[in-house]
Amino acid sequence: MTDTTLPSDAQLVEETxxxxxxxxxxxxxxxxxxxxxxxxxVVGNPxxxxxxxxxxxxxxxxxxESFQRRSAFYxxxxxxxxxxxxxxxxxxxxxxxxxxxxxxxxxxxxxxxADPAAVLDCKERCxxxxxxxxxxxxxxxxxxxxxxIEGCDYQTIAEILALPVGTVRSRLHRARLQLRDVxxxxxxx
Amino acid sequence: MNxxxxxxxxxxxxxxxxxxxxxxxxxxxxxASPAARETLExxxxxxxxxxxxxxxxxxxxxxxxxxxxxxxxxxxxxxRDSAHVEDAPVPLGPSLLGRFTRPRILIWxxxxxxxAVIIRVxxxxxxxxxxxxxxxxxxxxxxxxxxxxxxxxxxxxxxxxAAKPTPVGEPSESARSLAQSLRVECQEGKLPPxxxxxxxxxxxxxxxxxxxxxxxxxxxxxxxRRQPAEMVMVVHCxxxxxxxxxxxxxxxxxxxxxxxxxxxxxxAGQSSSPLxxxxxxxxxxxxxxxxxxxxxxxxxxxxxxxQSGTPYHRALTNQRSETPMQRVIFVLRMRDGTATAAxxxxxxxxxxxxxxxxDPSATHPPK
Numbered sequence: 348m349t350d351t352t353l354p355s356d357a358q359l360v361e362e363t364x365x366x367x368x369x370x371x372x373x374x375x376x377x378x379x380x381x382x383x384x385x386x387x388x389v390v391g392n393p394x395x396x397x398x399x400x401x402x403x404x405x406x407x408x409x410x411x412e413s414f415q416r417r418s419a420f421y422x423x424x425x426x427x428x429x430x431x432x433x434x435x436x437x438x439x440x441x442x443x444x445x446x447x448x449x450x451x452x453x454x455x456x457x458x459x460x461a462d463p464a465a466v467l468d469c470k471e472r473c474x475x476x477x478x479x480x481x482x483x484x485x486x487x488x489x490x491x492x493x494x495x496i497e498g499c500d501y502q503t504i505a506e507i508l509a510l511p512v513g514t515v516r517s518r519l520h521r522a523r524l525q526l527r528d529v530x531x532x533x534x535x536x
Numbered sequence: 537m538n539x540x541x542x543x544x545x546x547x548x549x550x551x552x553x554x555x556x557x558x559x560x561x562x563x564x565x566x567x568a569s570p571a572a573r574e575t576l577e578x579x580x581x582x583x584x585x586x587x588x589x590x591x592x593x594x595x596x597x598x599x600x601x602x603x604x605x606x607x608x609x610x611x612x613x614x615x616r617d618s619a620h621v622e623d624a625p626v627p628l629g630p631s632l633l634g635r636f637t638r639p640r641i642l643i644w645x646x647x648x649x650x651x652a653v654i655i656r657v658x659x660x661x662x663x664x665x666x667x668x669x670x671x672x673x674x675x676x677x678x679x680x681x682x683x684x685x686x687x688x689x690x691x692x693x694x695x696x697x698a699a700k701p702t703p704v705g706e707p708s709e710s711a712r713s714l715a716q717s718l719r720v721e722c723q724e725g726k727l728p729p730x731x732x733x734x735x736x737x738x739x740x741x742x743x744x745x746x747x748x749x750x751x752x753x754x755x756x757x758x759x760x761r762r763q764p765a766e767m768v769m770v771v772h773c774x775x776x777x778x779x780x781x782x783x784x785x786x787x788x789x790x791x792x793x794x795x796x797x798x799x800x801x802x803x804a805g806q807s808s809s810p811l812x813x814x815x816x817x818x819x820x821x822x823x824x825x826x827x828x829x830x831x832x833x834x835x836x837x838x839x840x841x842x843q844s845g846t847p848y849h850r851a852l853t854n855q856r857s858e859t860p861m862q863r864v865i866f867v868l869r870m871r872d873g874t875a876t877a878a879x880x881x882x883x884x885x886x887x888x889x890x891x892x893x894x895d896p897s898a899t900h901p902p903k
Contacts, residue, residue, distance in 0.1 A: 372599030383594040397594055404602040409609065473589055494551065495586035501553045516553070520544035526586075527578050534581045
């Protein structure tokens, strides 16, 4: 059930611009966890992810006037956070592109030596999935995270990452095929 | 239609993002190709697995910290490690700073406005009498426990570099008493109660409004709007004991060519007091440099907070505004300071004020 008394993002943005920073605090509270979850899957490190989310929120506040309202607020917020996260990741460690991931073009299945019994454990499965995601190329990973973890539609992903929808579609499919190959055993089980 | 597995239409079909024509294509493929059906099922299983990953949470509410950081950056122009941020510099201006003008801050605004008005009124009232103060003060230095007019600064620090020394104005008796009251109230562990403070200074407000605006002003907030260049900025700053001992804050002022005035025990050499109030008049650039200095020395100044929304706060970052001189009251608090015998003794000497030459080594030689 939707609580109609909750102010919309647009209202909170207007209130913030009108001199009520508490309104921005509500936006922070509303999106910080979602943003953190997405950024975490892009940068792969909770400390970095937290830092980057905080920085993205500060930047969003400082640049709120430049928000054109042509897209949803969270789209704009994700754009700030994910672009920064991707740049950060690229600076830290150049990732192999999906096309260039080894001679076979396949990613390496993670943690082959793990105890088979532990693989069934939910935590272990999550860890393996995250490791597999981390091996994707940055541009592919971002699309996959936004679609399959955040549940964004293609148009929103295109807006966040400033890509044509066709590019989103092809990157997503390739990322999925890569992940499927890495996690085939898990998916069968 | 492409062959499997490169047919991205399968993903689009799975996600409901295919057009009706594309859907028909995919359905034909699925009907004809077991491999296509298998791929689609694998992609579906993968997508379900990803969707079922637990949502990681950040833990605490970032809101207050985000707002504090934003405010600090507006004030200091501090660019954090901005390798993380690829966007253009933050445009600063009144509209941005105006976002901090919240009701709680308006209370402070009102108090600050009233303080400033009293300072101005008294200074104007004192007029030429104040201009004679340097000579008088030079010939008759203040004695402990007996307030006297501070002297105009005539000497500047030898270690001043690029910054041009700024002569401090003539803080009036009222300015001293206000700063002193601020000190006392902070020392008691409370912010100045808005009602109490407003009542205390209420008589000055209509007079000031009439004088400066030509008619009475109903509130401090409207004074703020009317006279943005006349206000006082209040900065609350924690100081580490070591920094207090080394007079790091005073050295920061000196490095920026700023002269200051202590209200309280410091001039009596009791630097161990847990709380000091320092009055500064300086150009906008100098104030900004001081704030940058505070932000850049985290060990010495673990935290500082500017009274948000004050007109000086606004003027500070509004480059178009012409604010040749700014008045700032720094409330310095020793981080682990507690009420000690020294501070108790300091309280008795608190009424004394004196003007420091902007060279701490002259009065507090570094050890």
